Amino acid sequence: MSSDLLSIGRSGAKAARIALDVTAQNIANASTDGYVRRSASLSEVASTGYFGTSRDVSLSGVRVSQIQRNADAFRQSEVRRTGADTARADAEVSGLQNIEAAIEQSNAYSSVTDFMSALQQLKQNPTDTSLRASVLESARNMTGTFQIASQELDAVGNGLQFTANQGVTEVNRMAAELARTNLRLTRAADASSDQTTLLDQRDNLLQQISQYGDVATTFATDGSVQVRLGGSGGALLVDGGTATTLTATTASNGTMSFALGSAAVTLSGGSLAGQQQALSKLAQIHGDLDTLAGKIVTTVNTANAAGSDLDGNPGAAIFSGTTAASFTLVAANGRKIATAASGAAAGSRDTTNLDSLQSALNADDPAVAMDDIIFDISATVNGRKITRDALKTISDSAKTALAAQSGVDLDTEAVNLVRYQQAFQASGRVMQVATTLFDTLLNIR
Numbered sequence: 001m002s003s004d005l006l007s008i009g010r011s012g013a014k015a016a017r018i019a020l021d022v023t024a025q026n027i028a029n030a031s032t033d034g035y036v037r038r039s040a041s042l043s044e045v046a047s048t049g050y051f052g053t054s055r056d057v058s059l060s061g062v063r064v065s066q067i068q069r070n071a072d073a074f075r076q077s078e079v080r081r082t083g084a085d086t087a088r089a090d091a092e093v094s095g096l097q098n099i100e101a102a103i104e105q106s107n108a109y110s111s112v113t114d115f116m117s118a119l120q121q122l123k124q125n126p127t128d129t130s131l132r133a134s135v136l137e138s139a140r141n142m143t144g145t146f147q148i149a150s151q152e153l154d155a156v157g158n159g160l161q162f163t164a165n166q167g168v169t170e171v172n173r174m175a176a177e178l179a180r181t182n183l184r185l186t187r188a189a190d191a192s193s194d195q196t197t198l199l200d201q202r203d204n205l206l207q208q209i210s211q212y213g214d215v216a217t218t219f220a221t222d223g224s225v226q227v228r229l230g231g232s233g234g235a236l237l238v239d240g241g242t243a244t245t246l247t248a249t250t251a252s253n254g255t256m257s258f259a260l261g262s263a264a265v266t267l268s269g270g271s272l273a274g275q276q277q278a279l280s281k282l283a284q285i286h287g288d289l290d291t292l293a294g295k296i297v298t299t300v301n302t303a304n305a306a307g308s309d310l311d312g313n314p315g316a317a318i319f320s321g322t323t324a325a326s327f328t329l330v331a332a333n334g335r336k337i338a339t340a341a342s343g344a345a346a347g348s349r350d351t352t353n354l355d356s357l358q359s360a361l362n363a364d365d366p367a368v369a370m371d372d373i374i375f376d377i378s379a380t381v382n383g384r385k386i387t388r389d390a391l392k393t394i395s396d397s398a399k400t401a402l403a404a405q406s407g408v409d410l411d412t413e414a415v416n417l418v419r420y421q422q423a424f425q426a427s428g429r430v431m432q433v434a435t436t437l438f439d440t441l442l443n444i445r
Helices: 005-028 073-105 108-122 129-187 194-212 271-306 352-364 366-406 411-444
Strands: 036-050 057-067 215-219 225-229 233-238 246-250 256-258 263-265
Touching: 005 036, 005 057, 005 411, 057 194, 073 129, 073 194, 073 215, 073 271, 073 366, 108 129, 108 352, 108 366, 129 194, 129 225, 129 233, 129 246, 129 256, 129 271, 194 215, 194 225, 233 256, 256 271, 271 352, 271 366, 352 366
Parallel strands: none
Antiparallel strands: 036 057, 215 225, 225 233, 246 256, 256 263
């Protein structure tokens, strides 16, 4: 006889104990992020009979063939992909909202309209020093709001760059940890508890990295993974036990680019891509604001130089600067505003040159240009919000599908506890019966 009741009962008790341990582990980690439910696969232990032909089978008990992770590679990939898209949209919207706030809260638009209104009021009495002082004060306020807007935009850019650099640091840290996990997976025994724990760690690291950039993965039979950053055509981030360092470069206009080693990386997902896109929009808005400031300086100074001020002198520069940050008022007082035509006497009430100044400003229409800048960023924010909300819905659906397949159901685990406990008790009863039978046989006289 190739097996006996004692060995069969012992194998059953051992298998039930392992299954109980797995169930207890599932219950203990039900709320642990990244944990994938395990299940014990049981199989019969059979051998050819001691007597008769090789086709005779003798059942010798049960064994745990493997500890399975109830994870679906496709669903995990979908969670990483949709999560990367959502993270990109979130980061971009956050950056764009800060840009919008920087422009709107500076009150640059209202300061431009106030300046143009002050010029219109001056036309009623060009020799009134209080009206001239009002024009100069509105001009000073306008330059101040442009400077504030420029400073706030710079602060937004610095914040986005800082956050992006932190993200790059995190990607490099997690990539190095994933490379170490790959090495440990190559040494782990198949279907062991160590291997399943390492696989959980691997998947968790992949999920975290995908929050910073879109990744493409290739899995080996031993569970190790090759990771490309920037999609399937991207450069290798992790290959076996080697992790390539991700670097970020900041251009003179504040935009950022990324590279793995010497290979440029184009990101379409993850928070790094969102911050990169927000920085690109920031550079465009900052450039538009600088262009507007420079145009106001050129238009006003050119028109003022063509006339005579209140003292009969040729008109001097009112503003200086070529960007919003350098946009400043240089006129000492309101008498420097050249309202009269060139060559007019001091104290002239002529408004020929003031009309020319207003006509030049109306042609450029800085108020409309400023409004266009505000509308541009506001429309972009609203559009990106709609995209973000749609992507979040898709991402939540993917997470729900994965959780239904790999998450821990406490009701199911409670049933398994009872089932495996009864199996353990039944196996103990088998060993008890076997002992009683042997004792009875030994006591036969």
